[in-house]
Amino acid sequence: MTRILLVGASSAIAAACARRWAADGAQLMLVGRDADKLEAIARDLTVRGAASVSTFVLDALDTPRHAEMLAAAVHTLGTIDIALIAHGTLPNQQACQLDVSQTLRELASNATSVIALLTLLATHLEGQQHGSLAVITSVAGDRGRPSNYVYGSAKAAVSTFCEGLRPRLFKAGVSLTDIRPGFVNTPMTAGLPLPAMLVAEPDTVATRIVHGIARKRDVLYVPAFWAIILLIVRLLPRPLFKRLSC
């Protein structure tokens, strides 16, 4: 039986992953800031076949309580086989440009709170000498763009952190998967004018995420075609890139 810790468990992408793990009979601990949402997801996962589902209410910005959350997870799950960090927020780029405090809040939500959790969980899994750590970043972290560079730089910080952390964990037999979705149809993107052809459903990306974590992939673009798109985007010369307004 796989024992799984999900932080940001009310995310549409995380919940879709959890449904797959539940169907395989996993034991899950769901962490999020909204108790009612967690309870509703827990009930659904139980019906779908999870061995057991527990919940822990935590605002990820409350870093002093991260250790308490991990202690509860260890108490409930024993060994942690998979830990997935999924929480995040999509900032209003224009508003951030005019308000430093909003920019810093978004960096806390998408970067520093995630890095704090990775630090704690990495040391724990390293001590176990076993496990898979995974975090949802974004294709937006591959290159800063004028329309979303606050979000993109936060995700890039996490991806760069993972690049450095991965070799350390590898030596302890622990994998670290950096999951980089493109556009996904979730509450985060609701109402945004996205190109329909490029928007994936949470269940589709969850299949690839669950499979990628099981195969201990280092970096996972979801869907896979984003790896090619981002390769092209990264190769665009800077003199051309700065003339774009995407």
Ligand SMILES: NC(=O)c1ccc[n+]([C@@H]2O[C@H](COP(=O)([O-])OP(=O)(O)OC[C@H]3O[C@@H](n4cnc5c(N)ncnc54)[C@H](OP(=O)(O)O)[C@@H]3O)[C@@H](O)[C@H]2O)c1
């Ligand atoms: N959707 C996309 O197109 C897309 C693309 C690339 C990357 N991503 C990333 O994928 C991840 C999941 O997002 P999603 O698309 O599934 O969107 P979502 O359904 O809106 O999920 C975002 C989740 O983050 C949680 N959250 C935000 N701040 C939190 C905090 N301080 N403490 C605890 N939980 C917090 C939210 O909790 P509440 O339910 O309580 O609000 C919500 O469950 C995010 O990291 C996002 O950046 C999404």
